[in-house]
Amino acid sequence: MTKTTGTRSFARVRAEEAQKLGHDPTEVEMFYLTHKKKNGSMVDSTSAEIVENIQTIAAQRAEEQPSEPVDENQIFLEVMGKERHGRVRGYGFGPTPSSVSSKLPSQLQMASTIETLRQENKKLKEKLSTVEQTQAETLSLLKSFMQEVRLGRVSNE
Structure with missing residues (x-):
């Protein structure tokens, strides 16, 4: 399998992408x-086959369990097979499984976190809407009160 990173190391690619994401x-x-070219195609047939297998298995699991998020990393491990002892795919030289595994959230953890954040975001939007509505009502009352004061209908006492 060839790769498309050229002289850039996997560690550098990972760091650049981490900044973007x-x-x-x-x-x-x-x-x-x-393993993807600039035009979007995969670099070779082996890479294309791996991507196709991942997508097929992910689609099957999504159909079988629609309420559960699909863990693409688990599917990737199944498709790619066992890792060589002491190695971690996609990290370049140096990192070991024990130094990496605790840092990477699983797809399920990420999905759970995203769902929690979405719920919090929804609650905050509802709260903001309520505050904006209250503010508009208060402003309306204040304007009508000021109009009454200008017309002399309200005394200072």
Whole structure:
């Protein structure tokens, strides 16, 4: 399997992508990044087959369990097979499984976090809407009161 990173190391590609995304890219994202040409096609037939297998299995699991998020990293491990001892795909030289595994959230953890953040966002939007509505009502009352004061209908006492 060839890769598309040229002289850039996987560690450098990972760091650049982490800056763009705001989090470390997953194993699947790293595979796509390092095996996809600029035109969007995969670099070779082996890479294309791996991507096709991942997408097929992900679609099957989504159909079988629609309420559960699909863990693409788990599917990636199934498609790619066992890792060689002491190695971690997509990290370049140096990192070991024990130094990396605790840092990467699983797809399920990420999905759970995203859902929690969406719920919090929805609550905050509702609260903001309520505050804006209250503010508009208060402003309306204040304007009508000021109009009454100008017309002399309200005394200072």
